[in-house]
Amino acid sequence: MSEHKKGQPNKASPEKTHVENTSGTAQRARLLERLQAGPIDTFTAIRELNIVRPGARINELRGLGHKILTHRLTLTDDQGRTHQGMALYYLSTNAPAQVTA
Structure with a gap:
């Protein structure tokens, strides 16, 4: 059991947050660590990070003061279906070259 002061949130270290941990x-923590490495789209966040609702986690990270920007694009899912308006998230300091904010 991890120790933390009463009333303070238990902070998850990215090194200790395995994809099986769905808190x-x-x-x-996983999403922020991934964003620091570069942009991530909705499907990748779901598939690789085991985050079912990436938009909700992005909103929470923004609420914590992280400057995360969104670019909308068309993506194809694992079943070959095309989806318009999907999100590509990136930290404002890690903007991809093809995206203009």
Whole structure:
């Protein structure tokens, strides 16, 4: 059991947050660590990070003060279906070259 002061959230270290951990804290830690490496789209967040609702975690990270931007694009899912208006998330400091904010 981890120790933390009463009334303070239990912080999840990205190194200790395995994809099996579905707590909001662990999902936010994984997503933030991934965003620091570069942009991530909705399907990749679901598939690789085990985050079922990436938009909700992005909103929470924004609420914590992280400057995360969104670019909308068309993506094809694993079954070959095309989806318009999908999100590509990135930290404002890690903007991909093809995206203009």
